[in-house]
Amino acid sequence: MVRIVPLSGRYIPHAGDVVVGTVTDVQGTFWLLDIGAPRWAPLHMTGTPWKIDFGETENYLRVGDSVVVAVESLDATGRIGVTMNGDGLGKLEGGTIVPISPARVPRVIGRGGSMITTLTRHTGARIVVGQNGRVWVDGSEEAMRRVAESLRLIEEEGQRSGLTERITSYLTATEAPAGPSGHAGPGPWHTPPEPARAPAEEDEETPSQDE
Amino acid sequence: MGSIGAKDVPVLITADGRRIDGRKADELRPLAITAGPLKQADGSAFVEWGANKVMAAVYGPREVHPRHLQQNNKAIVQCRYNMAAFSVDERKRPGLDRRSQEISKVIAEAFESVIFVEEYPRTSIDVYIEVLQANAGTRCAGLVAASVALADAGIPMVDLVPAVAVGKVADSIVLDLKKEEDNYGSADLPMALVPQSGRLVLLQMEGHMTREELHRALDLGVGGCRKIYEVMREALRTRYGADAPSPGVAA
Numbered sequence: 001m002v003r004i005v006p007l008s009g010r011y012i013p014h015a016g017d018v019v020v021g022t023v024t025d026v027q028g029t030f031w032l033l034d035i036g037a038p039r040w041a042p043l044h045m046t047g048t049p050w051k052i053d054f055g056e057t058e059n060y061l062r063v064g065d066s067v068v069v070a071v072e073s074l075d076a077t078g079r080i081g082v083t084m085n086g087d088g089l090g091k092l093e094g095g096t097i098v099p100i101s102p103a104r105v106p107r108v109i110g111r112g113g114s115m116i117t118t119l120t121r122h123t124g125a126r127i128v129v130g131q132n133g134r135v136w137v138d139g140s141e142e143a144m145r146r147v148a149e150s151l152r153l154i155e156e157e158g159q160r161s162g163l164t165e166r167i168t169s170y171l172t173a174t175e176a177p178a179g180p181s182g183h184a185g186p187g188p189w190h191t192p193p194e195p196a197r198a199p200a201e202e203d204e205e206t207p208s209q210d211e
Numbered sequence: 212m213g214s215i216g217a218k219d220v221p222v223l224i225t226a227d228g229r230r231i232d233g234r235k236a237d238e239l240r241p242l243a244i245t246a247g248p249l250k251q252a253d254g255s256a257f258v259e260w261g262a263n264k265v266m267a268a269v270y271g272p273r274e275v276h277p278r279h280l281q282q283n284n285k286a287i288v289q290c291r292y293n294m295a296a297f298s299v300d301e302r303k304r305p306g307l308d309r310r311s312q313e314i315s316k317v318i319a320e321a322f323e324s325v326i327f328v329e330e331y332p333r334t335s336i337d338v339y340i341e342v343l344q345a346n347a348g349t350r351c352a353g354l355v356a357a358s359v360a361l362a363d364a365g366i367p368m369v370d371l372v373p374a375v376a377v378g379k380v381a382d383s384i385v386l387d388l389k390k391e392e393d394n395y396g397s398a399d400l401p402m403a404l405v406p407q408s409g410r411l412v413l414l415q416m417e418g419h420m421t422r423e424e425l426h427r428a429l430d431l432g433v434g435g436c437r438k439i440y441e442v443m444r445e446a447l448r449t450r451y452g453a454d455a456p457s458p459g460v461a462a
Contacts, residue, residue: 002327006365007451009253010272038272038286038334077283078332 011036011102011132013080017071018088020097020130026058033069036102036132039078043069047083049090066092066136068128088128095126095138098148102133104155107163115154115164122171123147146174220395223381231392236385239375239435244355244446247363252339254364256446258356261389262346267356269364272334286331290319290338292353298345314350315340321354321403321412327367336366347393348376351401354413359443363450372412373439374403377428379420384427386435400428404436 006012013019013035021033024040032040043061045052047069050060061067068089073081084090100108108129109116120127125139125147137147150167157163223231230236240261249255252268275281280289292314296305319338326336338361340353351374358372378388379398393399398418402411420428 002367004327004365004367006367008247008363009365038331040274076332078334 006103008101008103010038013037013041013071013074013132015071015074017131018128019069019071019082019132020092020128020134020136021067021069021082021132022097023061023063023065023067026061026063028055028057031057031061033067033082035069035071035080035082035130036099036134037080039080041069041071041080041082043067043082043084047072047081047085049085061091066097068092068130068136071131092128092136092138095136096144096148098135098137098151100133100135100151100155102131105129105131105133107154108135108151110164115167118164118168118171119147119150122168122175146171149174221391223392223395224383224385228383230380230385232389236383237431237434239387239438240389242439242442244359244442246359246446246450252360252364254360254362254366256356256359256363258352258359260348260352260355261387262344263342263349263352264344265349265352265356266341266343267353267360268339268341269336269357269360269366270339271336271364272331272366273337275333275335280335281333284332285328286326286334286336288319288323288326288328288336288338290315290322290340290357292318292340292342292350294342294345294349298342314353317413317415318350318354318357321372322357322361322368324412325369325372325405326361327369330367336361345390347388347390348401351375351403354403355439355443359446362447370405370407371440371443372403372405373436373443374401374413375432375435375439376401377432377435379418379424379428384420384424384431386431398424398428400425400432402429402432402436404433404440406437406440409433 019035021035023031024034025032030042030044033043035041045057052060067084069082069084070086070089071080072083116127116129123139123143123146125137125143127147128136135151137144150170153167153170154163221231228235243259245257247255248257249268252270254269256267258265272286275287280287292311294303294311296303322338338357340357342349342353354372354374361368362371375387377384377386377400378392378396380392380396388396388399398420400416403413404411
C-alpha cells in the first residue's frame with residue numbers, strides 16, 4: 001500500500017481538525033457543509049448547541065451561512081462527520097472568509113500561534129484559521145484588508161525564513177496613524193487551538209506525488 | 212502510397228533523413244511544461260509542445276454532479292477535452308463534437324487506471340483540457356498537461372503518464388508528428404505510457420502499418436514517452452523543489 005502526502009491540492013480532513021465551512025444544503029435533521037474536502041460534510045442537528053425540532057433546521061442555518069466546526073469522524077466511505085459542540089465552534093456572523101492553500105495553514109498559525117498573534121495584535125481583527133485553508137476575518141474594513149494582504153504574503157513567501165518579521169514590518173508600515181484600527185477585544189471566536197496533528201515543518205517540501 | 216492529391220504533398224523527409232522542420236526520425240518537438248499556473252483550480256498545468264499550446268485544470272476529488280454518476284466504492288474521473296475556436300487555421304465550430312467526445316473518453320479512462328480512485332469513494336475528479344493552439348498531437352499534449360495538473364492537485368497516482376504519437380510518414384516511422392506530417396502521412400499512432408510499469412494506458416491508430424512497423428513504432432513511442440516523462444518531473448520539481456517560489460499559489 002502506498003500513502004501519499006500531497007504538497008498541494010484539496011483539504012484532506014483529519015479527526016480533530018477545526019475547519020471553517022459554508023452551508024450548501026439544508027435537510028430536515030442536518031445541514032451539508034462545504035469544507036473544501038473531497039465531500040460535503042453532514043452536520044447533524046444533534047451536533048449543535050441548539051434544541052431543534054424536525055424541519056426547523058433552516059431557522060438556524062441557511063444555505064450560504066458560515067460556521068466553525070470540528071471534524072469528529074471519518075469512515076471508509078469518505079463520509080466526514082462534523083460537530084459544532086465545543087470551544088470556539090459555532091456560527092460565524094459578519095466578517096469575511098479568505099481562502100488560502102490548506103498546505104499554508106501551519107505557516108499562517110505560526111510556531112505556537114506566533115503568526116496569528118502578530119496579525120491579531122497589529123490589526124485588532126478577529127481571526128479564525130480553519131485547518132481547511134479558510135480564514136475567517138472580522139474587523140474594520142481596513143483591518144480585514146490588511147489581514148487579507150498579510151495572508152497573501154504568507155501564501156507567496158511561506159517557505160522563506162523570517163516570515164513573521166516580514167509580516168510584522170508590513171503591518172507596522174500600514175498601521176493607521178490614529179491608533180490601531182478595528183474593534184479590539186476578544187469576541188466569541190478565538191483562534192482555534194494548535195492542531196492536534198503536527199503541522200508540516202519548514203524546509204522539507206519535496207515533490208512526492210510523482211513517485 | 213495513394214496518388215490522390217499527391218501533387219500537393221510537400222517533401223516530408225529529405226534524402227538525408229531530415230524532416231520538414233529539420234528533425235531526425237526519433238526527435239521530439241521542443242516541450243515546455245509549467246505546473247500550477249492557475250490559482251482557482253486544485254491543480255493545473257500549461258504545456259507548449261512544438262506549436263501546440265494546451266492548458267489543463269483539475270478539480271477534485273469533489274462532490275459528483277450529476278449525483279447519479281456517483282460510485283459508492285470509488286471516485287469517477289471525468290474529462291473534457293475541448294479545442295478553442297481559434298486553435299486551428301479554419302475556425303473550429305465550438306462545443307462538443309464526436310472527436311472531442313472520443314478523446315475525452317480515452318483520456319478519462321487512461322487516468323482512471325493510474326489514479327487511486329478507491330481512496331475517494333463517491334467523488335469526482337474533473338479534468339479540463341483546453342487546446343488553445345493545435346498542431347497535431349493535441350490529445351497527447353492534453354494528456355501530458357492533465358497528468359501534471361493531477362500531480363499538482365495532489366491526487367494519488369501510480370505514476371505520471373507521458374504520451375506521444377508516432378506516425379508513418381513517407382514510408383518512415385517517425386516520432387511526434389507535426390501538422391503537415393499528420394495530414395500527409397499514412398499512419399498516426401498516439402500512445403500513453405506508465406513509465407514505472409511499462410504499461411500502455413492509451414493506444415490508438417489511424418491509417419495502416421505492417422506488423423513490423425507497428426513494433427518499431429511502439430519502441431520509438433515508448434522511448435519518446437520516457438523523455439517526456441523527464442520534462443514532466445522537472446516541471447514538478449521546479450514548482451515544488453527547495454527553491455520553488457511557492458506551492459499552492461499561482462506564480
